[in-house]
Amino acid sequence: MDRRTFVRQAVSGLGLAIIPSSTLRAAGAPVALPPTVLAPLGRLPVPVPVPATPGPAAQLDKLPFARLLDRARAAMDTHGRAFQLRDRVALADFNAASREHRFHIVDLISGQTSSYLVAHGRGSDPSHSGFLQSFSNQPNSLATSEGTYRTGAIYYGKHGVSMRLDGLDYSNNNAEARAIVVHGADYVSESHVSSWGKAGRSEGCFAVAPHLISQVIGLLGPGRMIYAGKV
Structure with missing residues (x-):
C-alpha cells in the first residue's frame, strides 16, 4: 500500500x-x-510540496485585457439576475486599434479565448483614425456606447444573420432604441484591414467579419454578456 x-x-x-x-x-x-x-x-516522511498547476482563473489574469475582464466580472455581479448564462463573456476592448483582434469571447470555465476584429461607430471616431475616441449613448450619434450588454434574439436582417442587444447601464440603455446589434460587415474583414490598415466604421453596432458572424453568434447566443469599454 x-x-x-x-x-x-x-x-x-x-x-x-x-x-x-x-x-x-x-x-x-x-x-x-x-x-x-x-x-x-x-510517523510518515514529510511530503514534498508539489507546485499547483495554474487553473483557468490564473490564466485569465495574465491576459492583456485582464483589467477589462475584471470590470466585466464586476458588472456581471451587479447585473447578476439579468444573466442566466455566466459561463462565457465577450469583451470589446476599445483601447486597441480597429486593425487588431479586440473582440474577445472568453470561456470563464476553461480559460479559452477567441478573438475577432470588431468595428466601432463613426461618431466615436469622426476622423477615421482607427481608434475609438469617445463613447456616446445619444440617439443619432452613430457612436459606440460603453457598458454592459445582454445578448438577445437572433434574427435575419439587412446585414444577414444578426443578434439584438439590450443595454443594461445608463451609458448604453438606448441600445435597443438605437438598433445596436451584432452583425457582419465586409468592412471588418481581414482583407479590408490588410488594404486600408484599419477596419471600417459602423453606426454604433458591433460589426464583425461576415464569414465569422455565425461563429460569434454561436459562441454567445442569447442571454450572455458583452462588455464594451476602455481601461
Whole structure:
C-alpha cells in the first residue's frame, strides 16, 4: 500500500471520505485531523510540496485585457439576475486599434479565448483614425456606447444573420432604441484591414467579419454578456 492510499483510508475512517479529495483541493479547504489520525501520520516522511498547476482563473489574469475582464466580472455581479448564462463573456476592448483582434469571447470555465476584429461607430471616431475616441449613448450619434450588454434574439436582417442587444447601464440603455446589434460587415474583414490598415466604421453596432458572424453568434447566443469599454 502506498502512502497516498494509506492516508486516504485513514481519513475515510473519520467519515471524511464522503468529500472527494478533488473537491477539497478545488475549494482550497483546510482539513483539521484529530490527534488519533495525526499520530500515525506523524510517523510518515514529510511530503514534498508539489507546485499547483495554474487553473483557468490564473490564466485569465495574465491576459492583456485582464483589467477589462475584471470590470466585466464586476458588472456581471451587479447585473447578476439579468444573466442566466455566466459561463462565457465577450469583451470589446476599445483601447486597441480597429486593425487588431479586440473582440474577445472568453470561456470563464476553461480559460479559452477567441478573438475577432470588431468595428466601432463613426461618431466615436469622426476622423477615421482607427481608434475609438469617445463613447456616446445619444440617439443619432452613430457612436459606440460603453457598458454592459445582454445578448438577445437572433434574427435575419439587412446585414444577414444578426443578434439584438439590450443595454443594461445608463451609458448604453438606448441600445435597443438605437438598433445596436451584432452583425457582419465586409468592412471588418481581414482583407479590408490588410488594404486600408484599419477596419471600417459602423453606426454604433458591433460589426464583425461576415464569414465569422455565425461563429460569434454561436459562441454567445442569447442571454450572455458583452462588455464594451476602455481601461
